[in-house]
Amino acid sequence: QKEVEQNSGPLSVPEGAIASLNCTYSDRGSQSFFWYRQYSGKSPELIMFIYSNGDKEDGRFTAQLNKASQYVSLLIRDSQPSDSATYLCAVFSFRNQGGKLIFGQGTELSVKP
Amino acid sequence: GAVVSQHPSWVICKSGTSVKIECRSLDFQATTMFWYRQFPKQSLMLMATSNEGSKATYEQGVEKDKFLINHASLTLSTLTVTSAHPEDSSFYICSARIASGTQETQYFGPGTRLLVL
Numbered sequence: 001q002k003e004v005e006q007n008s009g010p011l012s013v014p015e016g017a018i019a020s021l022n023c024t025y026s027d028r029g030s031q032s033f034f035w036y037r038q039y040s041g042k043s044p045e046l047i048m049f050i051y052s053n054g055d056k057e058d059g060r061f062t063a064q065l066n067k068a069s070q071y072v073s074l075l076i077r078d079s080q081p082s083d084s085a086t087y088l089c090a091v092f093s094f095r096n097q098g099g100k101l102i103f104g105q106g107t108e109l110s111v112k113p
Numbered sequence: 114g115a116v117v118s119q120h121p122s123w124v125i126c127k128s129g130t131s132v133k134i135e136c137r138s139l140d141f142q143a144t145t146m147f148w149y150r151q152f153p154k155q156s157l158m159l160m161a162t163s164n165e166g167s168k169a170t171y172e173q174g175v176e177k178d179k180f181l182i183n184h185a186s187l188t189l190s191t192l193t194v195t196s197a198h199p200e201d202s203s204f205y206i207c208s209a210r211i212a213s214g215t216q217e218t219q220y221f222g223p224g225t226r227l228l229v230l
Contacts, residue, residue: 032216043206043224044157051216088157092217100147101219105156 003027004091006104014112019076021107023089026070032092033065033072038106039085048074079111115141117209119222126197126229134192134225136207142187143209147219148180151204163190197229 004025013019021035032051036044050056050063050072062075072091076083089104116139126132136146146163161182162170169182181193194201206224210217 032218034219036221043204043221046218046220049218090219092219099217100159100162103157103159 003102004089004104006089006107008105009108010110011107012110012112013079015079015081017079019079019083019109019111021074021087021109023072023104024070025072025091027091027093028070030091030093034090034101035063035074036088036090037085038088044088081111081113084109084111115209115211115220117207117220117222119207119225121225122223123226128198128229129196132194132197132227134205136190136192136209136222138188138209141211143211144187145210146184146190147208147210148182148192149206149208151206157206194227197227199229202227202229
């Protein structure tokens with residue numbers, strides 16, 4: 001089992017729809033959870049982080065965390081073509097070597113005009 | 114968010130030469146930085162963890178003598194690809210950690226694209 005798993009996609013949604021990106025993780029001791037967006041040819045950009053169970057909203061983005069289910073998701077409301085990118089889920093755990101981020105393989109999102 | 118810079122943004126070199134890439138945290142001090150490599154259409158691969166004032170910790174399979182990492186100050190880490198070969202051509206990305214208690218955030222630099230001819 002991979003430490004952080006995401007569907008690779010591509011996930012295709014029409015413009016204006018809600019895009020739902022999902023991520024599961026294996027280490028129950030994980031403490032911090034991040035969503036990065038990576039455009040083709042660019043480096044990852046942090047868009048959301050969440051530490052506590054529940055929802056966290058920032059503009060059109062909502063991160064949801066359920067530690068009991070070891071599940072974190074990202075919702076993008078009113079999706080725009082400019083949201084088309086690969087979204088990386090990352091989980092921080094102290095388990096390894098003083099702590100490091102473990103990345104999922106990323107979900108490719110395509111928003112169709 | 115915090116700003117991390119990398120220099121150069123791209124480099125082309127001949128096989129056998131060494132290439133140095135700099136990673137700087139511009140508006141904060143980073144005791145820990147990370148170096149990643151990413152091949153086209155593939156996910157990020159962590160190469161090593163760079164700790165200020167101490168030796169880097171390399172991931173399994175990464176040659177420490179080939180990828181030299183120096184973290185001489187709280188705002189600068191360097192990665193030197195020694196005797197580069199075409200298979201080292203990749204997108205190298207650094208990130209810097211900001212920690213507060215048990216919570217942390219990691220910000221990425223813009224990346225350095227290396228092409229070895």
